[in-house]
Amino acid sequence: MARRPVDVAQVGEDLHAVTALWLEARVDSGSSPDVCARTIADGRLSAALRRPGVTAFVAHLEGEPAGYVITTDNPFGISPTPEVAIEQLWVTPDARRHGVAKSLIAAVLGSAERSGCELVVSNVPTTSREANRFFARLGFGSVVTRRVVPTGTLRRKIAPETAETGLELTRRRRSLRQRAFPARSA
Structure with a gap:
């Protein structure tokens, strides 16, 4: 046909x-x-x-x-x-x-x-x-992997709202780590 x-x-x-x-x-x-x-x-x-x-x-x-x-x-x-x-x-x-x-x-x-x-x-x-x-x-080959992200998500990943907020997050994580894994005494 x-x-x-x-x-x-x-x-x-x-x-x-x-x-x-x-x-x-x-x-x-x-x-x-x-x-x-x-x-x-x-x-x-x-x-x-x-x-x-x-x-x-x-x-x-x-x-x-x-x-x-x-x-x-x-x-x-x-x-x-x-x-x-x-x-x-x-x-x-x-x-x-x-x-x-x-x-x-x-x-x-x-x-x-x-x-x-x-x-x-x-x-x-x-x-x-x-x-x-x-x-x-048709002969097209794979050359790159193109990754896509919404701008809002990228903004949150690149920098917190303010520098102070970023410092607070770091301090909180360190504090939680210290409580979860207290230093061993000799």
Whole structure:
């Protein structure tokens, strides 16, 4: 059985197709539909898609939107030459296993080659076994482990609220240790 043809086009000023797919992808991954709708309504998504260096492609399968990929120019990546970074790649559940993701990656590759980029990078969730296998089959290798932390958590780990609070914590820990393990007398 022959695969159905996939048409991929770069998104221009009309962001409707990628916006609708983005909403579906976010809800599919567990985000609140209301939060996603607000992101679209207040213009944050369209502003992000219009930033310099951001490119989006939408794939159509038999005339219906079937998936999208969003890339950014990544001039400060791990390579001495500019890179293209795949920020998001998503295919509708009904269109999976029909070559949509591969067609989207081919569009990214063409764009990268036209802009003189020698590397295409993608951050793939370690928990997504299927996505990791897909990218590995295309030749993507593991280079780094990217760790993420909310800013509030990082702030608490780097420095306590005040220097005095930090000293109090240290003193309390030492005091508790001394009570738990009193010095032995000779």
